[in-house]
Amino acid sequence: MLCILVGFCLQEAFVSRTTSTAIPRSTVATMAATRRNVLRGIGLSGLAVGGASLLAACGGDSGPATGSGATVKFGINEAEGSGPAYDRLKAIAAAYGKESDTEVKLNAVDHNTFQESINTYLQGTPDDVFTWFAGFRMAQFAEAGLISDVSDQWPIDGLNDSFKQAATAPDGKQYFVPVSYYPWALFYRKSIFEKNGWAPPESNNDFMELMKDMQGKGITPIAFGDKDGWPAMGTFDILNMRLNGFDYHMSLMAGEEKWDSDEVKGVFETWRTLLPYHQADPLGRTWQEAATSMGKGESGMYLLGTFVVDAIADQADDIDFFTFPELDSAIGADALDAPIDGFCVASAGKNQEAGKAMAKWLGSAAAADAGNAGADAPFIAANEGASTSSYNDLQKKSAEVVGAAANIAQFMDRDTNADFANTVMIPSIQAFLKDPDDIDGVTASIQEQAASIFG
Template identity: 50%
Template sequence: MDQRMPISRRHLLLGAAAFGVPAVLVGCGSDSTSTAPGRSSNGLGTVTIGSNASDEIPKKSLETVLKGFTQATTKINTVDHNTFQENINRYLKGTPDDVFTWFAGYRMQFFAEQGLATDISDVWQEIGGDYTQAFKDQSTGVDGKQYFVPFTYYPWAVFYRKSVWQSKGYEPPKTLDELTALARKMKADGLIPFAFADKDGWPAMGTFDILNMRTNGYDFHISLMAGKESWTDPRVKQVFDTWRGLMEYHQPAALGRTWQEAGQSLAQKKTGMMLLGMFVAQQFPEADRDDIDFFTFPEINPAYGTDSIDAPIDGYMISAKARNVDGAKALLKHLAKGSSQNEATKLDPGTLAASSKADTGGYSALQKRGAELVSQATHLAQFLDRDTRPDFASTVMIPSLQSFVGKPDEIDSLLVSIEKQKANIFR
C-alpha cells in the first residue's frame, strides 16, 4: 500500500479536509472527496466510506465496484493515501465514516484492541466459506473476533520489462552475487539498474523487509517488527551492510522521487528493474503491460532461501463510531463477493482478489504469475509499516530509513538511534 506515509504541507491540508475541517477552508484539496451513489431500495440509508484509494486506477476501481451495491446509497470520502495513514488514529477517534479502507494483520489488530473498530464476526459467519484460513487469520483480532474483510492483495517482487531484458540477454538472478553481477552489467550497458524512490517514506521499507527476511528469516523479521529484538543486533547491521553494497546501483536522489516517478522510469526503459508491489503496473500504459515480468528477490542466506515475501492485504473495516452499522455490514458482504473483487482486479492490473470464489480465469499473465508467487511462498509478511506499531513505523522508521538512503555509511549511529526510540515506544 503501497502509497503511504510522510506528511508534506499539501498532505496536511488534504488531511484537514478529510478529518474534520470543511473542504471550503482548505483551498487545495479539490479531489479530497467524491460521491458514488447507489440505489437505496430497502431502507438501509447512506453508508459513508473513508477511502485511501486516491490514485486514479484504484479510485476508479472502488467507484465501479460500488455501482453494484444497491442496498444503500454510498458516499466516498477519498483522501490522499499517505495523509489517510498519517491521520488514521485521529480520524477514528473523531467523527469517522461508517466503513474505512485499511490493512490486514497487525495494523487491523492495533485499532481493534483500542476499541476503534466494530466486531464483524457475524459478517464472517456468512462470508467465511469464501476465504482461506490464512485470510481469516489476517482478519482476526487478538480477542479471536473478526474486524476486517480482505478485498485485494499484491506481492512484492523485482519487476522488469521483458523486451529490455531479452534485447540485452539478461536472466533473473538466483543469488545476491548474481544480482550484483546483473546490476553491474546493466550499469555498463548504460541503464540505471534499480529504479528507486523514497520521497513518500515507505518504499525503502520494502527493501529492508526483503533483505532482512532473506538474511535472517521470517521469524526474526516479525520478532524485530514486534519490538522483541534489538536493532543493534549484528544480524540487523548485516542487513544494512548488504543494502549499502547495493546502493551504487540504485537510482540517485531517491528522496526527491515518488514511487510513481520511479515506476515510470521503468516503463520508459530508463531503469532495468524495480523492487515494488505489483501495483507498479499502474504506471505502465495499458498497451505495455504484457511486457512486465518479475522475479522474487534472490537468495542471500541458504538457510532461508526465498521462502518469504511481502504480500500486503488491503480491505475494509467498520469504525466503532459508525452511524449506519447495518448498511456498513451489508456493504462489507458486497465487497467480500468474488464477483466484486473480480471487477476490481480487472480494472487494477496490480492487484489479486482475496476471495477464493473469485474467477482467476480473467487474470492477466502478470496477475497469474503474481498469484503463483504467493502460493509458493512459505511465509507472507504484510509490509514493515503494517507488521509493526503505526507510531514506530511513522515516527521512527520512515525518518531512519530516509536518513540511511541519504547517508548509507552512517549505520552504527543510526541503529543505536532506532533502538533507543524503539525502547521508548515498545514498553
C-alpha cells in the same frame, strides 16, 4: 460575550483533561456519551422543529437495520473520479445495494487525506463500513476499541487461512475482511532482458552476476528513489526477510526485537554492499522518476509494488517481475511483502448490524467480480472463487507468486506502529542512505526511539 468566552474556556479545560487519559478508556467513555447526546439532540431538535415526525423523515436512524430499506454508510479511501480504484469500490457498493436491497451511502475521500485523518475519523462520526489495511494498523484500532469484532461473520467462503490470519488481531478475533492485494517484487522490462540475453536470477550468485553484467553494459542495475521516504522500506523488508526470516521480521516490526541487534545491523550491511548497484542519490528522486529510468532502459530492475506500471503506462505490456532471490539457503525465498486491502466496521458507526453484514459480503467472490467488472483495471482478488478472466499477465503472475509464498508481510508501514514507521524509520533509513557507513549510529538511534514508542 464574556460569559460565552468563559464557558468556552471551562469546557476546553474539561475536555483537554479527558484527552490526557489513555485512548481506549476515554474512547469508550466518550462513545457512550455520544450515543446519549444523539438522543438528547433528537429531543432538542424535536423542540426546535415542533415534531418528531419531520425528523423521522430526514434522520439517518430510521428504517430497519438490515435488509430491505436499510441504509449503510460506506467510507472509501479513493476520491471520486480518481481512477480504477474508485470505480471498483463504487461498483462493489452498487452491487451490494442491489443484491441486499440496502441503500449504500458512499463517502469518497482521497487516499492520503483518509489515511492521515483516520484517528479523528474513527473517533468522530465514521461510516459503518470503511476501507482499511490488514496488519498492525488494523490490530492497533482493534485494541483501542475503534473497530468492531467481525469474527461472527467468519469464515467467509473462498478466503483461505492466510487471509484469515491477516484479518486477526492479537486477541484472536477477526476485525477485518480482505478484498485484494498486490505483491512487491523486482520489476524489469522483458524486451531489455531479451536483448541482452538476461534471465531472472535463481540464486544470489545469478543475481550478483546479472547486476555486474548490467553495470558492464552501462545500465544501472537497480532503480532507486526514496524522496518520499516509504519506498526504501520495501528494500529493508525484503532484505530482513531473506537474511533473518519472516518470523524475525514480524517480531521486529511488533517491537519485540532490538533494532541495534547484529541481525538488523547485518541487514544494513548487506544493503550497503548492494548500494553501489542502486541508482545514486536516491533521496532526491521520487519513485515515479526511478520507475521512469527503468522505463527508459537506464536502469535494469526496480524493487517496488505492482503499482510501478502506473508511472510507465506506455511500457505496461513489457513489464515482468521476479521475487527477490534467496540470500541465505537456510532461510529461503518464500516470504514477500504483499499488502492486503480490505474493510473494517467502525465501532462508532450507527448501523453495526448492517455494517457487519455488508463486510461479510465484501469478502465474497461476487464482490470482487462486481468490482473488477466495473473498472478498466482489475485488482487481484483475495477470494479464491473470484473470476480471473479480466486479469492481465502481471496480475495472473502476481496471484501465482503470492499463492506460492509461504509467508506474507504487509509492508513496514502497515506491519508496525504508524508513528514508528513514519517518524522514526523514514528519517533513519534516509540517514543511512545519506551515510551508509554509520550503521551503528543509525541502528542505535532507531533502537532508542523504538524503546520509547513500544515501551
